[in-house]
Amino acid sequence: MSTSSVSKGCFVFKPSAKKKKRTLDVGDYFIDGCEGSGNSELRFKLCQSLWDKMKTETEVLQDELNRKILDRLLEFAGRPSSTFQHGADDWAARMRASEIPTAALVLGVNVPDHDMTFQSLSDLLRQSVTPHVASVQAKECGALKHLMQRVLERLMGTVVSVDEEEEGDEEAEHASTQLHNKRVHCSLGTLCDWYKSKTKRSNNGTPNKKRSSHVRDEQPQPPVVIIFKDLEAFNPRVLQDFILICSRYVEHLPLMFIFGIATSPSTIQHILPHSVSSLLCIELFQSLSCTQxxxxxxxxxxxxxxxxxxxxxxxxxxxxxxxxxxxxxxxxxxxxxxxxxxxxxxxxxxxxxxxxxxxxxxxxxxxxxxxxxxxxxxxxxxxxxxxxxxxxxxxxxxxxxxxxxxxxxxxxxxxxxxxxxxxxxxxxxxxxxxxxxxxxxxxxxxxxxxxxxxxxxxxxxxxxxxxxxxxxxxxxxxxxxxxxxxxxxxxxxxxxxxxxxxxxxxxxxxxxxxxxxxxTAANGEEITSPEKGLQKKTDLFQLQKTLLEMKESRRSKxxxxxxxxxxxxxxxxxxxxxxxxxxxxxxxxxxxxxxSSSAVVRRHLNATPRTSIQTALSNPYHYLQNDTLRSEDGTVSNAAPDICIVHKLHLECGRLINLYDWLEAYATVVSAAEGTHPDSDEFGKVDELKHARFIQAVSELEFLGFIKSTKQKTDHVARLTWGGC
Structure with missing residues (x-):
């Protein structure tokens, strides 16, 4: 499509309806990848049907395996809510002077499986115990204000603003509630006010009186559950400060913690000092081992x-x-x-x-x-x-x-x-x-x-x-x-x-x-054996004779x-x-x-990044599929990416590599790739662009672990690999 114009301009051409690409689903990829067979579609349907049955069986099995520990956790989470209904004074008394009920859930080192367990736990808690459940991870809670922000956002369902100028625990504790464009300040005081309004609204806003009284008897004020998925990864100082702040609000807020532990329950003692762990009423829960x-x-x-x-x-x-x-x-x-x-x-x-x-x-x-x-x-x-x-x-x-x-x-x-x-x-x-x-x-x-x-x-x-x-x-x-x-x-x-x-x-x-x-035993029959002769006193000859008789009797027994x-x-x-x-x-x-194709399974599941990196650097054609990069004798084309050229040159060096010599060799190869005549003055000359490209390639090699800086010589780097590819 083209247009003619005297002046410069921007023209929009709407795509034709005939050129629209059809979106491919999984079945199309399955059929397209199989060559020379007419039953591909049927095999895909059979594969999908069989996997659906196996997946359903797996989900049922996992629910059965987790049911016991999840039921125990639900029972544990239901205790404080039944205690809290008697009032704040009773809650404080039961909590033994600001202790927070905490479930230490030991899940094992199979970390990829933890998300599924915590998701099931959160869903069950919301269905049967409390709607106020928040899950946090260490990677999103690097500082105390970030931890507070994530907890409040997931409990209140609104945007929580964090003032960058406010630092320390006092600001996090005593920041007042300010509703401004659906944004609230990051403070547990804000959470307390929100919780009171929520529970008051749920108690007073039920139209059915019988249903309202029934709900009030069962759980008028449900607990606020905070799940720490990976306790070992949390910053100990952040966790300690958060627990100290929460302990001051126990009389007004029915808080409850669930610690996800991958290693050992003793992790709590290593992360939290006694002054902080004494504020927690900890109960241990052990999940089924991953091998079982x-x-x-x-x-x-x-x-x-x-x-x-x-x-x-x-x-x-x-x-x-x-x-x-x-x-x-x-x-x-x-x-x-x-x-x-x-x-x-x-x-x-x-x-x-x-x-x-x-x-x-x-x-x-x-x-x-x-x-x-x-x-x-x-x-x-x-x-x-x-x-x-x-x-x-x-x-x-x-x-x-x-x-x-x-x-x-x-x-x-x-x-x-x-x-x-x-x-x-x-x-x-x-x-x-x-x-x-x-x-x-x-x-x-x-x-x-x-x-x-x-x-x-x-x-x-x-x-x-x-x-x-x-x-x-x-x-x-x-x-x-x-x-x-x-x-x-x-x-x-x-x-x-x-x-x-x-x-x-x-x-x-x-x-x-x-x-x-x-x-036979009742009739008093006894079995005699040569061993009884050993009970009598005898000389060495008689003992030897008795042992020989025992040996012969055992053979013919x-x-x-x-x-x-x-x-x-x-x-x-x-x-x-x-x-x-x-x-x-x-x-x-x-x-x-x-x-039976174990090699295919191993290649897909058991990754070998070092082999892939070596292949990419020594044979870039394998991944880029550019004919100019094709080489049959194992050499690297001078038109290859800079990192491939630098990698090939570093293989020709010893343990220590002189950066200046390395740069000159790189400039020579790049000049040949650019078509510069070898007899010209520009051939092999290091200009700013080549210098920058070389420094970038060397930095990438250092990032990949092929070289490192050394203090032996300031203008040298140390090689960390041996041999060729």
Missing amino acids: HLSTVIDKLILTPQFPFKLSGKVLQVLVGIFLYHDFSVRNFIKGLQLSLLEHFHSQPLSVLCCRKKEALANVLQLSHQDLESVRQLPSFRRYVERQEPQEQVNLLTDDTHIKGVCQKLIKGLRKYHKNFYPILRCLHTLTSSLPKYPLGKQIRELYILCLEKNVWENEEYQSAMQLLRMLARDELVASLQTCAEILKPVKAKKMRNVLDQLEDLLAKFKQLDKVSGE KMSPFEILRNEAVDFIDSLVRCYLAPPESQPLNEVCYY
Whole structure:
């Protein structure tokens, strides 16, 4: 579009309606990123539906896990409000001379999960205890006036002005209320006046008398709750001054604090001196540990046949490793699970079969010839074909109709495999989790990863566990078998019903054995043993003879009825493990449900900033995609950004770098990039612009940690890296 004009001017051209860009949603990006498949839209819908179910299950689970501690906090928050209704005098008496009720909530070091807990707590407090709840963080409360301002703004819902000329506690305490353009001064006196007007209005403004009296009896003057999300990060002086100010208003304002603690309750003693902590009536609340939370999440989302999507052993190891060695965040673990789910449905065309049984069987019939060829290329399906008869192999490789029927059969078998796998896994964990040194792991996730990688019965740890089970005491063995029976009772699979019947028969035999041993003891029968000869006085020869007899008797000793039955029980468990705990790779079409790209998950979740920075500096084309920056021999183009040139030059220096020599080398490279002739006087000359660009690039390298200033030589910098890229 153009226009003609004699004079200069500004012209506005309205965009054409045809050129409007359509806004893309998540589904469009999902479909656009997958190449060569016609069922992308269906896979996206299945992925979204499955994640919605898993997300709902996760939210319900987290609510159940936090319910106990949240209920205790709500009960704690409700106590002062029931006490406060008797009047200010009673409140002051109950508060033991200006003590503020304080809940010390120990949440653990999984800081990313704290926001969710505090959000749930705030919502529950507003629903059932008080509408006056304010949450503050240390990063927004660097000074006392900022802390006061945030508290008042979030409680009163208005703009609070802070006079920059007013400093100290006296101004914060005694600033008078001035309503001016909906702005109020930052003062607890202002908050007291606002609270009195609020509670008076709520008590007098209810039209229904019966309802008004009921509300007045329950909670006429609710408490004012202030939540400090990250207590350790607060400036101790700011926190101390704020508590001292609040303690002077306890008789007029039902204040209550909730301290969010990540480390230990002793943090309060380190931050607050006794003169300040004595003003608080502290009660400790301990939340569920993050490792227990993770175990419950894995149990509900992964160790269940309810959700068809599964993780391979390597992917699960990556997610658990990030949890244990980085952040202890269950929330981030769930995000990693979501990423794996999305990557699986995006990269695997056959993930259209990763859904409920009925949907999967119907989707098998809708597979195209290209999809069926993908099925034939699956490693697990190729192994399945190799085990078939020659004619069946021909049919599977050539007949599309026949392979669809076989795929339906294999999908049903995969579902049965999962229904049988997890109950037996839990039974094996129950039997081995209490053994000395935990040969198969203390947590069920450790045993699960072992079972995913290869045949668990081929591990030396498994053989050691079986040997320990054969030496288990009767009470421990029977208790473990009873727990296994409780695990199998809710399972509706036919094979598990048969296993339960056999297990109950074993328990009945143990019970019958107890009766027989009890009757034998009642009849007064005694078992003689060579050890009784050791009680008599004897010489060295006789002692040696007795010990040899004991050794021979032990070799030829017959097994007791309990030992025979115990071996029978252990052999039964071993047969179950060999039958039902085969790794998923042994199941045809396991690639449909199992996501195994651990490298992708690690690259997305476990960032390596140093590697990315080194790549950007040594090969800028990797990110900028500019053809002028392309180089094949590992060198950096002279047209590269200044920081890349400076970085390349510093790699050629030793431990100490002379800044002047470095600048001259940089000017030479830049002059060549600008096209200056090498024989001209301007080539390599350092002007003000080049000097400024060089100083900026050096400052950026120092910020990234490649160099630092040194006192050894004033015109030198020290190099902090070794070698090339």
